[in-house]
Amino acid sequence: MIRPSIECWLVRRTPAGAMILLLHAPNAPGKHPPLWQPVSGGIEPGEDARAACCREVHEEAGLHLDGHDPICVIDQITIVARPGLTLDKSVYAAIAPAGDIRIDAREHDGHEWVPVAVVAGRLHWDSHRTTWARVAPVIEQLARASPAA
Secondary structure: OEEEEEEEEEEEEEOOEEEEEEEEEOOEOOOEOOEEEOEEEEOOOOOOHHHHHHHHHHHHHOOOOOOOOOEEEEEEEEEEEEOOEEEEEEEEEEEOOOOOOOOOOOOOOEEEEEEHHHHHHHEOOHHHHHHHHHHHHHHHHHHHHOOOO
């Protein structure tokens, strides 16, 4: 099964430096152990990847990207997530708008703003580390261009 999906790396610049939002997914027996990940999710029928990105950010983090357009960093990358599931993923980066994070408790049990330097060490999936390596330089540019919160 090939599933179209998105991944969105959200950044906030603080006086301490750029911070990346990671969401904590609890243990899902047969699928994955507890893990940290960026906002991610599927693309619904008739929806384009950018619209899916904005919808997933709202559903998973409670933030609206209105006026904070996500930047497409990877138009499409194919990732074998697990046997029987392949993702055709578009990867985005965006400045996170102000506001409190409100996670969807059906998918995540926590969140954390993490310094750029420690993001890779928190990620469980090789695919997330691969996309992070490509997104990190864009995140640095975004963080330099945005004012500190």
